Amino acid sequence: xxxxxxxRMRWSESTAPQAEGNTTGRSAAAAxxxxxxxxxxxxxxxxxxxxVRATHEVDFSVxxxxxxxxxxxxxxxxxxxxxxxxxxxxxxxxxxxxxGKQVERPGADRVVVFQEFDQLWPWLTxxxxxxxxxxxxxxxxxxxxxxxxxxxxxxxxxxxxxxxHPHTLSGGMKQRVAIARALAMRPxxxxxxxxxxxxxxxxxxxxxxxxxxxxxDAPFTLLFVTHSIEEALLVGNRILLLSPHPGRVRAELNSxxxxxxxxxxxxxxxxxxxxxxxxxxxxxxEDEPGSAPAxxxxxx
Numbered sequence: 001x002x003x004x005x006x007x008r009m010r011w012s013e014s015t016a017p018q019a020e021g022n023t024t025g026r027s028a029a030a031a032x033x034x035x036x037x038x039x040x041x042x043x044x045x046x047x048x049x050x051x052v053r054a055t056h057e058v059d060f061s062v063x064x065x066x067x068x069x070x071x072x073x074x075x076x077x078x079x080x081x082x083x084x085x086x087x088x089x090x091x092x093x094x095x096x097x098x099x100g101k102q103v104e105r106p107g108a109d110r111v112v113v114f115q116e117f118d119q120l121w122p123w124l125t126x127x128x129x130x131x132x133x134x135x136x137x138x139x140x141x142x143x144x145x146x147x148x149x150x151x152x153x154x155x156x157x158x159x160x161x162x163x164x165h166p167h168t169l170s171g172g173m174k175q176r177v178a179i180a181r182a183l184a185m186r187p188x189x190x191x192x193x194x195x196x197x198x199x200x201x202x203x204x205x206x207x208x209x210x211x212x213x214x215x216x217d218a219p220f221t222l223l224f225v226t227h228s229i230e231e232a233l234l235v236g237n238r239i240l241l242l243s244p245h246p247g248r249v250r251a252e253l254n255s256x257x258x259x260x261x262x263x264x265x266x267x268x269x270x271x272x273x274x275x276x277x278x279x280x281x282x283x284x285x286e287d288e289p290g291s292a293p294a295x296x297x298x299x300x
Contacts, residue, residue, distance in 0.1 A: 033100065034061035035221050036068075036085065036189055040094035043080050054080040055247040057094065060240050062189065067215060067222045069255075071232040072242030073283060078225045081247070082193050085223060086112050098188060108137040109188040111181075113195045117174045120166040120181075126153065127162040130181045138185065152180040155214060172203040176210070183214065189221045196231070208234050229276050229283075241282055250282050 038061070043054040054077035062068040070078040083089045085096055087106035096103040098110070113119075120129050130149035134140045140148065153159045156176040166174060175195055182190055196204040208231065215222070226232050232239050233255050241250040255275070 032063060034063050035066075035099060036062040036223065037097045038081070038085075038094065039097070041081070041084065041091055041096065042093040043077060043084055043089060044092040045080070045089075053092075053246040055242075058242070058247060058249055060249070060252065062221060062223060062238075065219045065221055067224060067235060067237045069224045069226060069232045069236030069239045070242065071226060071229065071236075071239050071279070071283075072247055072250075073244055074227060075245040076242040077245070077247035078227075078242055079193050082112070082191050082223060082225050085189075086110050086191055108133075108185060110191055111185045111187040112191045112193060113175070113178045113182050115194045115197050117171050117198065119178050120174060122166050125163050125165055126158065126169070126177050129166070129177060130184050133181065134184060148184050149180075152184040153177075155183070155217070156180045156210065170203075172199055172207060175199070175207060179211070179214070183220065187220075189223055192222065192224045194225055194227070197226075197228075204231075211235065229279050232279070233272060233275055239279075241279065243283075253279075 038058055041058045042056055044051050045054060046052070058077075058081065060068070070081055072078050080089060084091060085098075085103065087103050087110065090104075103110075120126075121132070124132060127146060127149045130152060131140075131142075131145035134145040134148055135142065138145075150159065150162060153162055156179060158173060158176055158180065161169065161173065166177070169177070179195070196207045199207060212235065214220075224232075224235055226235070236255045238252065238254055240252050242248065243250045253275075
């Protein structure tokens with residue numbers, strides 16, 4: 001049995017009782033067909049003098065209602081993986097399946113929330129930013145699109161800013177609009193590429209909490225990219241650890257149930273900190289016995 005598989009089994013066995021999800025149990029979710037599956041996924045990009053491998057033979061699956069986190073150091077290919085799921089990057093090898101069908105191009109069944117604040121159209125109001133793609137991609141009438149936009153603006157606490165333009169909003173407010181727009185599209189899977197990384201610490205924590213509250217109110221399937229161990233544990237119910245460049249699977253684990261409430265419970269906080277330390281050891285070569293070695297860049 002290889003080292004990566006040993007890690008997956010050890011983490012799953014040690015954390016499975018605490019896993020979250022919107023199914024009746026992990027065994028039921030495991031038996032169901034995954035919403036998203038990556039199979040032996042290798043991604044590459046070209047520079048003027050060589051081909052650089054971003055990821056190497058990455059496998060993972062995302063079940064209905066998962067908050068699945070891709071976690072790894074800078075340059076491990078996690079954002080490239082998300083772009084491939086979105087259909088922006090074509091695999092060099094392997095494949096991505098969404099509901100059993102191979103992903104070949106972007107589609108409205110996958111919506112991306114990026115890190116940058118400038119993902120809103122500056123000439124449209126907040127309401128119009130949400131309503132426009134609903135009319136174009138989902139075929140809603142003007143009235144239906146406006147009503148759905150207002151519903152999701154209310155969900156993120158921005159109903160009174162519906163007629164404001166993006167330049168009048170703070171960074172956190174712009175991200176709330178981007179999240180509302182994405183959820184209003186009701187995608188099969190929501191893709192988030194370090195969406196809170198550019199925010200200050202207090203706003204970032206509040207946005208993490210609001211994201212979880214949105215999920216608890218109406219569970220959706222989420223693929224979330226971060227380089228923060230704490231954020232991965234707070235946001236995710238399942239976490240895939242990627243090695244340094246090129247990204248390979250180091251381990252897969254379930255996150256503790258405590259989440260954002262861990263700090264209110266000393267026992268839960270101790271467990272949270274222990275999980276964070278173990279993840280740090282796996283990510284930065286301070287491995288437990290039998291772990292997979294770090295991968296190195298491949299040149300061609």
